[in-house]
Amino acid sequence: MGKTSLAIRLAHRASHRFPHGQFFVNLRGYDAGPPLEPATALERFLRALGVPGPALPTGLDERAELYRSLLADKQVLVVVDNAATAGQARPLLPGAAGCLTVVTSRHRLSGLAVRDGARRITLGMLNEQESSDLITTATRGYRTGDDPAQIAELARLCAHLPLALRIAAERAATHPMLTLSELTAQLRDESTLWEALSSPDQEEADAVRTVFAWSYRTLPPPAASLFRLLGLHPGPDFSVHAAAALAGQEVRHSSGLLDLLAGAHLIEPTSADRYQFHDLLRAYATDQAHQEESLEEQHAALKRVANWYLHTADAAGAAVQTLAPSVLPPEQPRLERALVFKGRQDALSWYQAEQTNLLAITRATAQAGLDEIAWQLPATLQGLHSIRNAFDVWQAMARVGLEAAQRLGDQRAQALMHNTLGIAGKDSRQLAQAAEHHQAALDLRTALGDHAGVAESANGLGLVHRLRRELDASRTRLEQALAFYQQHGPYQWTGVALYNLAYVAADLTEHQQAANLARQALAIFHETGADHYLRVDARLVLARLARDAGHYAQAEEHIAEAVALLDHTSSPALEALLHLEQAAQRREQGRHDQALEAYWACETLQRSVGNRTGQAMAYDGIGQTLRSLGRLPEAIDFHTLAVRILRDLAQPWDLAQALIHLADTHTDNDQPEQACQHRTEAVTLLGPFSDPHATTLRQRLQELISE
Structure with missing residues (x-):
């Protein structure tokens, strides 16, 4: 007893000995609900260490390895609270000599002592x-x-x-x-x-x-009722508004009752308007709910709070973007208790605070037979998941939603779930998985005669094909989507399909076609007042095309327009792409110092959003700039770094480009053997690609190799 209090007291007293940080996680090993998975705990730790969502490994072992490597030369204190098993705690051990881990448990966890050298401290009774x-x-x-x-x-x-x-x-x-x-x-x-x-x-x-x-038993009946119902909340904590929804009460009334329960030490405040249970009190509250509330009332309470989360998530999604429509039926009235958000940041803050609860609610609704909410909630949260790159929660919720839709026999809902899993796979660069889910959604929508859905799935498949540089397949799918949107709308989606096609045309060196498509997209976005971030991509295509044609003044005009639009989007990913294009313009104009500055700005932003491919492209650009300055050994180092990253990511097209630049630099540095080796590998990598640019590159490389 007193394990957590002792561990936290120790952590505070010893914090000065661990200058690189202190970590705390409650593994909830003894809660009535599911314990926190070590992979999820590692996700939180890695994010705290600055690893962005897209850069998070997917497997437990890979996350543990990255965690340990990041702490290899650090001094940190880790408090792992309420571990039920040694296996739950072991992946969270840093393994570095300068780190200390304190684990609390109701069990002896002998495995940590035997295998990991833990020193066991048994806490006895207070005298x-x-x-x-x-x-x-x-x-x-x-x-x-x-x-x-x-x-x-x-x-x-x-x-x-x-x-x-x-x-x-x-x-x-x-x-x-x-x-x-x-x-x-x-x-x-x-x-x-x-x-x-x-x-x-x-x-x-x-x-x-x-x-x-x-x-x-001394609580007033309203407080006792709320205490019982809170035991039915499936998440680790709850807000005042969620508690009010659970009980079907006004927020002001619930807030007073929560204060009363906290004063009696039956719940614990965690912030201004959030509370949690001690795990034993949660079990007691849940038991009281099962004893004193009818099954109908328990079901109704869960449905009330689930609906509150659903409608609040719908409002949050609308606050961050306008392109994707709500999945809720238009005839379904908006829940009065649902939160209203002041803007994008307000909505994202709510999502961040409720992320774990949203997954727990989705699972609970599925277990309770509320299958419609179980698929609507992950479908509604797709945009928020995407902005925050919350791939673990995103994919876990979507899988629950897919199973719920399958139980209902609702093929439209199944297609939506496959679609969101496809987008999650694309954004996390799990491209094979993304293609499978987009294809499954396309098959379902085709069978249903859902032409709008077919267009959406075709667009998704087109993006996956482009990332694989399967350009003909990408164009076919994107043209399929465009044809539908031109005939049936929504009009904004016509613009999206057009600028996606502009990228493909640019990749195929069809410069005039790409420019026409991008300008058409911009005209549509201007006409419809579309979200500003949609216009940035089209401007980037035009800037790239102008640069390729040597029209640098025109290219800079497009970049300036994009920068002005970016002020409204606060998107680090788009800002990184802008810096990359800006750097390439400056390098080609011989403005090398400015180019290096822009490349480094790009690298920093790409690292912040976890885009390792983008980081490699920035390093490759730095190498090209240093080569132009005659700083050949430094250039070789940066090209080598880019090659190493792209090889790890299995990105054959981008890897081939970096190898070509590395080979050219070795040639300038009078190292023909290394240059030949890298060009030979690049030719092999370019083999599967049949587009004109790839063909030209292969021919050039083969000529250089044979010289």
Whole structure:
């Protein structure tokens, strides 16, 4: 007992010895709901260490390896709370000599001692004096003249357990006119009403449950009802608004009741308007809900809070983008209690705070047979997931939603879930998985005669094909999408398909066609007042085309227009692409210092969003610039770094480009053997690509190799 308090106290006292940071995670190994997976805990740690979403490895072992490598030369303190098994805690051990990990558990976790060299510290009971002191301290200023023997008796009835002692002390402090003998008599009577919790130590468990019941039975009926219903909330914490939705109450009324419950130590505040349970109290509250609420009311409470999350998520999605329509039926009235957001950042902050709860709610609705909400929620959250690159939660929710849609036999919903899984796969560069899901969505939508859905899936497949540099297949799919949008709308999507096709045309060196498509897209976005971020891509295509034609003044005009638009989007990914194009313009004009500055700005932003391909392209550009300056050894280093990254990512086209630049630099540095080796590899990599640019490159390389 007192494990968490002791660990946190130690962490605060020792924090000065760990200058690179302190980490805390509650693994929830003893909660009524599912424990926190080590992979999810590692995601949080890696994000705290500056690893952005797209750069997060997908597997547990890979995340653990990255975590340990990032802490290899660091001094950090890690507190891992409530681990149920050694396996749950082991991936979170840094492994560096300068780090310390403190693990709390109700079990001995012998594996950590045997395999990992952990030193076990067993916490015993508080003794009688310590228990009495805790009660005396907690009631000081509220009671006077209590008999020490009566205080000791109250402590004994609480089994000297800190949580029970705090609740009992709060009861004594709020009833100063009752003598301790009266309070202890009530507690003795209460102990006969409840069966003991399942526990290795039956006496302690019985005491805990008795104290909970003793405190719970003194609550006013509205507070007791809310306490029970909160036990049905599936997430690790809850906001005032979620609690109000769960109980079907006004927020102001629920806020007062939550204050009352927190004052009785039955819940714990975590911020201004958020609360959580101790895991034993959560189990008790859930048990009371099962005993005192009918199955119908339990189901209704879960449905109320799930609907609140759904409609609030819908409002948050609308606040961050306007392109994707709501998946909620238009005839479905908006939930009055749903939150309203002031803007994009307000909505993203809510999403960040509720991310774990959103996954828990999705799983709970699926388990409760609320399958329609179980697929609507992940479909609604797609845009928010995409902005935050929350791939683990995104894909986990979508898989639950897909299973729910399959149980319903709802093929439209299944297609939506396959579509969101396809987008998640594309954004995380799991391109094979992305293609499978987009194809599944396309097949379903084709069978249904859902032409708008077919267009959306075709557009998604077209983007995946382009990332694979399957340019003919990409164009075919994107033209299929464009044909539908031109005939049926929505008009903004016509613009999206046009600028996607402009990129493909540029890749195929069809410069005039690409420019025409990009200008058509811009005209549509201007006419419809589309979100500003949609216009940036079209401007980037035009800037690239002008640069390729040597029209640098025109290229800079397009970049300036894009920069002005970017002020409204706050998108680091788009800003990075702007810097990359800007750097290429400056390099080709011989403005080398400015080019290096822009490349480094691009590298920083690409690293912040986890785009390792983008980082490699920035390094490759730095190498090209240094080569132009005659700084050949430095240029070779940067090209080599780009090659290493792209080889790890299995990006054959981009890897071939970097190898070509590396070979050219080796040639300038009078190293023909290395140059020949890199060109030979590039020719092999370019083999599967049949577009004109790839063909020209292969021919040039083969000529150079044969010289």
